[in-house]
Amino acid sequence: MRFEAPExxxxxxxxxxxxxGEARALAGGxxxxxxxxxxxxAPDLIVDLKRIPSMTAITQEDGGFRIGGAVPAAEMxxxxxxxxxxxxxxxxxxxxxxxxxxxxxxLAGNLxxxxxxxxxxxxxxxxxxxxxxxxxxxxxxxxxxxxxxGVQKNALKKGEVVDSIFLPARPARASDAYLRFIPRTEMxxxxxxxxxxxxxxxxxxxxxxxxxxGAVAITVQVVADAAKAIIGTRLDDAALDAxxxxxxxxxxxxNDKRGTIEFRxxxxxxxxRRAAKIAYDRAGDAA
Amino acid sequence: MSQLQVxxxxxxxxxxxxxxxxxxxxxVLRDRLGLTGTKEGCGSGDCGACSVTVDGRLVCxxxxxxxxxxxxxxxxxxxxxxxxxxxxLQKKFLEHAALQCGICTPGILVAAEALxxxxxxxxxxxxxxxLAGNLxxxxxxxKIIRAVMDAATEMRGA
Numbered sequence: 210m211r212f213e214a215p216e217x218x219x220x221x222x223x224x225x226x227x228x229x230g231e232a233r234a235l236a237g238g239x240x241x242x243x244x245x246x247x248x249x250x251a252p253d254l255i256v257d258l259k260r261i262p263s264m265t266a267i268t269q270e271d272g273g274f275r276i277g278g279a280v281p282a283a284e285m286x287x288x289x290x291x292x293x294x295x296x297x298x299x300x301x302x303x304x305x306x307x308x309x310x311x312x313x314x315x316l317a318g319n320l321x322x323x324x325x326x327x328x329x330x331x332x333x334x335x336x337x338x339x340x341x342x343x344x345x346x347x348x349x350x351x352x353x354x355x356x357x358x359g360v361q362k363n364a365l366k367k368g369e370v371v372d373s374i375f376l377p378a379r380p381a382r383a384s385d386a387y388l389r390f391i392p393r394t395e396m397x398x399x400x401x402x403x404x405x406x407x408x409x410x411x412x413x414x415x416x417x418x419x420x421x422x423g424a425v426a427i428t429v430q431v432v433a434d435a436a437k438a439i440i441g442t443r444l445d446d447a448a449l450d451a452x453x454x455x456x457x458x459x460x461x462x463x464n465d466k467r468g469t470i471e472f473r474x475x476x477x478x479x480x481x482r483r484a485a486k487i488a489y490d491r492a493g494d495a496a
Numbered sequence: 497m498s499q500l501q502v503x504x505x506x507x508x509x510x511x512x513x514x515x516x517x518x519x520x521x522x523x524v525l526r527d528r529l530g531l532t533g534t535k536e537g538c539g540s541g542d543c544g545a546c547s548v549t550v551d552g553r554l555v556c557x558x559x560x561x562x563x564x565x566x567x568x569x570x571x572x573x574x575x576x577x578x579x580x581x582x583x584x585l586q587k588k589f590l591e592h593a594a595l596q597c598g599i600c601t602p603g604i605l606v607a608a609e610a611l612x613x614x615x616x617x618x619x620x621x622x623x624x625x626x627l628a629g630n631l632x633x634x635x636x637x638x639k640i641i642r643a644v645m646d647a648a649t650e651m652r653g654a
Binding site: 243246255257307309312313396 | 498500516517518520539540541542544547550553554555556558559560561563566607610611625626627628629630
C-alpha cells in the first residue's frame, strides 16, 4: 500500500485515476481506518485530501456555503454563519459521533460511506445540497440524493472524489432541522432519521419545503408527498397528520433488533412532525 | 510496503519516525516512540482511550494514520504534567479517585484538557456530552465528571 498527500485537487484526481489497483480517498478516516484494520478493504493507494487547501475550507459562495470535502464536523460547528443558516445540517453533523470522531469526520465522508443510516445525508438532501464531484473528466455537480446508490455504494466512478458540498443561498425566513431516533441518548446509529427544510412566506404559510428520511430504505428517501402535505399550510394538525402519513408511507425499512419494520415506519412519521415544527419555528425566527 | 519518513512535533518536541503506510498514529506513538501513555482500547474509534490532539483538535489516534502526522503538532498525555508538577486535572483525578484500572484515564485527561481550553466554564451536561466518546468500565463516570468540574473551577481561579 502507498500513501500520498497531494496539495492540489488535480494531483489527487490524477493519483486516484492513475492507480491500477484500488485507490481510496482519505478525509477524516473514521470509516476508512476501521475498514483497513478489520481487513474489509485493502487498497493499493490511500490519497489523503487534507493537504489540499480547498478541501479543508468553508467558503461563502453566491450567498451559500461551500464546504470542502475533508472539513471535519467540529469545524462546521465552530462556524457561526454556517450554524445560523443551516442549524439542521449542523445538528446532524453533531450527531455523527463522539467529540473525537467529530474532530475528523466530514460530510463528504458520511455521504461516500453511503450507510443508509448516515445522519448528515437526510439533512443535506432536505437542504438541497449539491455535491461537486471531481474526476479525470472534470467536475460535475450532483444532487445529494443521487450520490448514494445502495448500501455502501455510490455514484462516484473510478478516479473521482468529492471536492465539496454546496449549500445554496437561503431566502429570508428559511430554516431546517434534523432529528433521529436511537435507543439511547448518545453514540449510536440512527434507527430512523428525518431532515426537513422549510421556507415561510410573508403570511406564515409554508412556501417551500423538502423532506428526507434516513435508515428506512436502502438509500435516503426524498418524500415529495410529505413536502406537498405542508406547503401552503401553517403546519396545522391536519397538515402534520398528512406529513406523518406520507413519511410512514415512504418507508421500506429492514426489520432488525434495533427497530422493527412497524416501529421504524411509525417513528418516521413522529420524527417528521417534530422536525417540521422545529424547522418552522426556526424559519420564523430567521432573518 | 515501503516505510514512510515522517517529521512531526510531539508535545512540542521535533520527532522523526519511519512507519508503514497503514500504521495508525496510536501504534506509532506506542511502538515506535515509546509513548505508551496513549492506550489502545477498541482500536476502532469507539472508546476514546487513545485520545490525542492533532493541531489542537481532539481525535482518536487509532483513527489517524502515522503518515498524516507529517508537519502536524501532536499532543499526548505525556505532555500534560510539567516535569514532576501534575496538571490540575491530574491532581483532581487523584483527589476524587476518578480512576480505578486507569486504562481510560490518559484519554479522558487529554479530552478534558481539550474541553477546558475551548470552554473553561462548562456545565455538567457539557462535560458529559464532550466525554461521551471516552468509555470507562470502572468508575461509573460520576467521579470523573466531578473531578473535571472541580479542575475547571480551580483553573478559572488560578
